[in-house]
Amino acid sequence: MLNLIFALHHRYNLKSNDAILEEDKHLPMSYPEFNQSCAVDASNSWCNCLHRINWKGHRFGEEMKKKALQSGVNVCYYEDESPTGTCAVCVMGHCRSLVANLSAANCYKIDHLRKAENWALVERAKFYYIAGFFLTVSPESIMLVADHAASRKKIFMMNLSAPFICEFFKDVQAKVIPYIDYLFGNETEARTFSKVHGWETENVEEIALKICEWPKGFGTRKRVTVTTQGADPVVVAEDGKVKLFPVIRLPKEKLIDTNGAGDAFVSGFLSQLVLGRPIEDCVKAGCYAANVIIQRSGCTYPEKPDFK
Incomplete structure (x- = not known):
């Protein structure tokens, strides 16, 4: 194999x-x-x-x-x-x-999102998370949800998702960033984002701060940037400051594969964010979820979590 x-x-x-x-x-x-x-x-x-x-x-x-x-x-x-x-x-x-x-x-069409039964789900939601990959398919759908979230002071979140998104879909990505309250990504994606926007820095902390400073077009909520770095600390930029959060150390012999680690981190983070927990708890839950995934083959997980 x-x-x-x-x-x-x-x-x-x-x-x-x-x-x-x-x-x-x-x-x-x-x-x-x-x-x-x-x-x-x-x-x-x-x-x-x-x-x-x-x-x-x-x-x-x-x-x-x-x-x-x-x-x-x-x-x-x-x-x-x-x-x-x-x-x-x-x-x-x-x-x-x-x-x-x-x-x-x-092949996704915005008409599907606009259907009464589907849009009713959008209206009932309080938090919105969209992967950056969807920018390649239907950016107009993203903007429709983003505008709804902004006009009703709800929380709108996205992920950089992959370096090629930052590089080849730079313009559509830039249009939605003013709406984003929480932006997730990893160090490679952050550095690619910096490069395509001519920032001339590969320092992840500096990049995180610059993304936070990107003007918000709506509301008074300040943007939070959350950047994972594999085994290195998670970088959280908020309100002009950077905080570093250590990840859970894992012996090399227990590491199976990193597939799904980024998505797992976001899932853990969001599980606490929707409960109104502080950013420290959100990152802790994200690190826990990612740590579980990388010890298993593929995107699998135990039947029950033991996160506290």
């Missing part, structure tokens, strides 16, 4: 801890090559943060919906004739490289 993964990394020129969109040359990764020799898990970024969803077989869409409902997650998917999207995850050593085939996810 290790030889296969190394060959895939070499053949497709993949980078560790990276995420890219699938091109024609990557098509064998999504179906024949992986299905014949590897375990296939399917999920997406925002689903990861709500609940870890694992699935096998070919009825991906039906399985994802069934598993989500079983987990208590209320999903209102847009259904399209295109195949459900897939994501090839290559784990080399302990690091993962993602190659996403959006497929049906790339």
Whole structure:
């Protein structure tokens, strides 16, 4: 198996801890090559943060919906004739490289969001979290939700999600940043963001502060930037100041793979934020969730958490 993964990394020129969109040359990764020799898990970024969803077989869409409902997650998917999207995850050593085939996810229409039964869910919510990956599909949908949140003084959050989002979707990303109350990302994404905006710094703390200072177009709530750095401290920038929070140390022999760690961190963070807990508790919960995920293969977790 290790030889296969190394060959895939070499053949497709993949980078560790990276995420890219699938091109024609990557098509064998999504179906024949992986299905014949590897375990296939399917999920997406925002689903990861709500609940870890694992699935096998070919009825991906039906399985994802069934598993989500079983987990208590209320999903209102847009259904399209295109195949459900897939994501090839290559784990080399302990690091993962993602190659996403959006497929049906790339077909989302804002009309689905505007349906009365779906928009009613938006109106009832108090917190909104959207993965940056959605900027490649329907930025108008993001702006519709962002405007709603801002006009009603609700909390709107996003994730930088991947370096290529910051690099190739810079303009649409910049349009939504004034609405963002909490922005998540990792150190690689933060440095890419800094580079494309000409800030000429790779210092994660400086970048976090600069993002916080990006003008907010609405409301009086100040932006909070939360940046993870793998085994290094989490950087939280708020109100012109930076705080560093240590992560949970893990012996190397217990590290299985880093797939889903970022989404797990956000899920733990949000679990406390919605309860009104202080930022320290939010980060602590995020670190706990990420620590659990990296000790397991893929995006899986124990039946019950023991977080206190």
